[in-house]
Amino acid sequence: MNDVYDRTALEGSISQLESVTANFAQRFIQDGKVRQSYIEQTRQLAQEYRARVASGALSPDDAARQVQSIRNDILEAQRLRSTDIGRAKAINLKKVGLSLADLTEKYAKDKFGKPFTSLASNQQNLVYLEIIDSAGRQWPSVNAAAMRYTALGRALVFVSVGAAIYNIASAEDKGKAFAREGVVIGGGFAGGAAGGALAGLACGPGAPVCVTVGVFVGGALGALGADLSFGWIF
Numbered sequence: 214m215n216d217v218y219d220r221t222a223l224e225g226s227i228s229q230l231e232s233v234t235a236n237f238a239q240r241f242i243q244d245g246k247v248r249q250s251y252i253e254q255t256r257q258l259a260q261e262y263r264a265r266v267a268s269g270a271l272s273p274d275d276a277a278r279q280v281q282s283i284r285n286d287i288l289e290a291q292r293l294r295s296t297d298i299g300r301a302k303a304i305n306l307k308k309v310g311l312s313l314a315d316l317t318e319k320y321a322k323d324k325f326g327k328p329f330t331s332l333a334s335n336q337q338n339l340v341y342l343e344i345i346d347s348a349g350r351q352w353p354s355v356n357a358a359a360m361r362y363t364a365l366g367r368a369l370v371f372v373s374v375g376a377a378i379y380n381i382a383s384a385e386d387k388g389k390a391f392a393r394e395g396v397v398i399g400g401g402f403a404g405g406a407a408g409g410a411l412a413g414l415a416c417g418p419g420a421p422v423c424v425t426v427g428v429f430v431g432g433a434l435g436a437l438g439a440d441l442s443f444g445w446i447f
Contacts, residue, residue, distance in 0.1 A: 235398050236405040236432040238369035244299030245363030251291045252351055255284055259349025266342065273341035281313045284348045297406070297413060298428060301421040316344050373398075396442075405432030 262280045265271040271279075288307075292300050311319075320343045321329035325336055332340065384390030408431015416423035 233401060233405075233429065233432050234369040235373040236401050236428060238367070238373060239402075240296040240298050240428070241369065242363055242367065243294075243296050244302075245360065247291050247294045247299060250294075251287060254287050254291075255351075256349040258283055258287070259345055259347075262345050262348075263342075266345070273338040273345075277316075277341035277344040278313055280345050280348045281311075281316060297410065297424050298421060301413065301424040305421050313344070316347070317341075320344060320347075400438055400442075401432045404434050404438070405429075407431050408434070 258280060262271065262276045266273055266276045292303055295303060317329040317337075317340055320340045321327060321332055321336075324340060324343065325332060329337065329340060381390045381394065405428045408427040408429070410427075411431070412420070412424045412427025415427075
């Protein structure tokens with residue numbers, strides 16, 4: 214009897230580990246893809262508008278105004294594609310996209326050490342061009358982190374799959390074990406989503422540590438509840 218209990222407890226622990234790792238694997242891979250998509254879209258945006266200015270199709274100030282508006286739209290659209298953890302990290306780094314007025318002042322002081330309105334016309338044009346170029350300029354540290362998250366997510370997939378294979382291979386009733394794995398993972402995903410949402414409400418949308426803890430706790434509780442429910446039903 215103890216052997217049966219110990220084996221069931223072990224399988225349950227492995228299933229919960231599998232669910233939690235699958236939860237984070239999905240999030241890390243998704244957020245890495247979102248970041249890469251943002252990088253590519255903003256890079257193309259900057260190149261396209263630089264070419265329009267060079268050809269005379271647009272003035273530097275019109276191009277800068279359009280680029281900044283489009284970049285902010287891209288930023289918000291990509292955040293909607295991000296997971297709860299990725300969105301919290303992005304908001305923590307930058308709550309909203311900067312306005313054109315904010316950027317003209319920033320780059321005027323960076324390049325010339327003076328307010329934008331005090332610059333000569335040619336200097337203002339250089340500031341506008343800097344804004345266009347900055348739309349396609351990335352943060353190396355953030356990009357490197359996105360690549361690390363993608364790699365970590367893929368590694369966690371192997372852990373999750375390995376745990377599932379172990380449980381199914383060691384079970385006497387492999388069909389039942391297969392069904393159990395699906396139920397536990399599903400419960401973990403549902404619990405993780407709920408935990409992340411509740412943490413976001415409690416701590417605010419720009420609190421990545423809090424949201425991550427919420428996903429972890431919610432996912433673990435969801436997996437445990439699904440496992441217990443499966444055991445009672447079957």
